Amino acid sequence: MYLKTAFRILKNLISPETPHHRDYARLDIVRFMARLILPRYRFEWPSLDWWNDESFNAYLQQFGELQGASSLRSRSRWMVYQLLRLAEPIPGDTAECGVFAGASSYLICRFLQSKSQACTHFIFDSFEGLSQPSVEDGLEWSKGLLSHSLEATKANLPFSNISWQKGWIPDRFAQAADRRFAFVHIDVDLYQPTRDSIEFFYSRMNEGGILVCDDYGFSGCPGATLAVDEFLKDKPEKMVAMASGGGFLIKGRTTAGNFLGLPRHELTPATE
Ligand SMILES: C[S@@+](CC[C@H](N)C(=O)[O-])C[C@H]1O[C@@H](n2cnc3c(N)ncnc32)[C@H](O)[C@@H]1O
Structure with missing residues (x-):
């Protein structure tokens, strides 16, 4: 299963179907590392419109x-x-x-x-x-x-x-x-x-x-x-x-x- 996940992440990093897929792949890596360091931390989707609100x-x-x-x-x-x-x-x-x-x-x-x-x-x-x-x-x-x-x-x-x-x-x-x-x-x-x-x-x-x-x-x-x-x-x-x-x-x-x-x-x- 880990191999399958690693393959999916790699694929989304190298040739993502959409920019969101690349972001999710990066998030997967960060979440994996966080699980080792701060397991209770809950992430949120990296695709929130307000993050791009210029004003x-x-x-x-x-x-x-x-x-x-x-x-x-x-x-x-x-x-x-x-x-x-x-x-x-x-x-x-x-x-x-x-x-x-x-x-x-x-x-x-x-x-x-x-x-x-x-x-x-x-x-x-x-x-x-x-x-x-x-x-x-x-x-x-x-x-x-x-x-x-x-x-x-x-x-x-x-x-x-x-x-x-x-x-x-x-x-x-x-x-x-x-x-x-x-x-x-x-x-x-x-x-x-x-x-x-x-x-x-x-x-x-x-x-x-x-x-x-x-x-x-x-x-x-x-x-x-x-x-x-x-x-x-x-x-x-x-x-x-x-x-x-x-x-x-x-x-x-x-x-x-x-x-x-x-x-x-x-x-x-x-x-x-
Ligand atoms: C977390 S800061 C406020 C942050 C601010 N609301 C913001 O949006 O950035 C807490 C503030 O409460 C003030 N404060 C705490 N206890 C107080 C008290 N008993 N009387 C007056 N001001 C107090 C401090 O001087 C400090 O400026």
């Missing part, structure tokens, strides 16, 4: 995320881009908690430029990195990690409708207390600021508004996932966990649990 690639390039380790973020960037489209008809401002160099806020501000109503984008960040992790956060994080200066982030975000709120979450939330929101992006990695953020913004989301938690569902961010699940326990909305990592909810949209995990019922035969 999106230019955006990734601008934030140094087209190549190298940072390109691991490109899937969640794409999802933010698409989720913003879904928020188009929803009135309200936008916000990001945990901004770093501004890559997500850049997408949000470009989205606001395309809307007819004038909206404000609120930016909440210490610009001194993470706060002190708590026991819920495990051992991966430490205070001060992921620090990016306010000046450097401002240089990446030349938009006039930004309300800059430098400080520890939730200290500056009062500045947005009387606003309603269409889109909120929470990305602070840790339990407590995630909990503070979702608590503050959930009730201020307009119906149909989208709240994203970038850290949801990553085993490296157990505190952020816990904070969201705890908060949503008695709410009709639950996080829709994305294959890219991260999750989102649509305000006012009741969401089923992960039903495959429930005990199986007897299948009822279809009635005529």
Whole structure:
């Protein structure tokens, strides 16, 4: 069988029927090597249209995320881009908690430029990195990690409708207390600021508004996932966990649990 596979790969490398066949052959080689080194890693098809989206690639390039380790973020960037489209008809401002160099806020501000109503984008960040992790956060994080200066982030975000709120979450939330929101992006990695953020913004989301938690569902961010699940326990909305990592909810949209995990019922035969 191995011989047959090796022959197929070789054939597709030397004279592929289509360019896709050559890509799949290369992927087979990479997958074979990965099985030895990182067996749990799951690959995806190398024929995704969004990989060739020029304007999106230019955006990734601008934030140094087209190549190298940072390109691991490109899937969640794409999802933010698409989720913003879904928020188009929803009135309200936008916000990001945990901004770093501004890559997500850049997408949000470009989205606001395309809307007819004038909206404000609120930016909440210490610009001194993470706060002190708590026991819920495990051992991966430490205070001060992921620090990016306010000046450097401002240089990446030349938009006039930004309300800059430098400080520890939730200290500056009062500045947005009387606003309603269409889109909120929470990305602070840790339990407590995630909990503070979702608590503050959930009730201020307009119906149909989208709240994203970038850290949801990553085993490296157990505190952020816990904070969201705890908060949503008695709410009709639950996080829709994305294959890219991260999750989102649509305000006012009741969401089923992960039903495959429930005990199986007897299948009822279809009635005529
Ligand atoms: C992963 S980075 C954010 C990445 C960003 N959302 C992006 O799209 O590139 C996490 C950010 O959260 C900020 N942060 C973490 N804990 C915070 C807290 N308690 N208060 C304010 N900012 C915090 C850090 O300063 C850092 O900029």
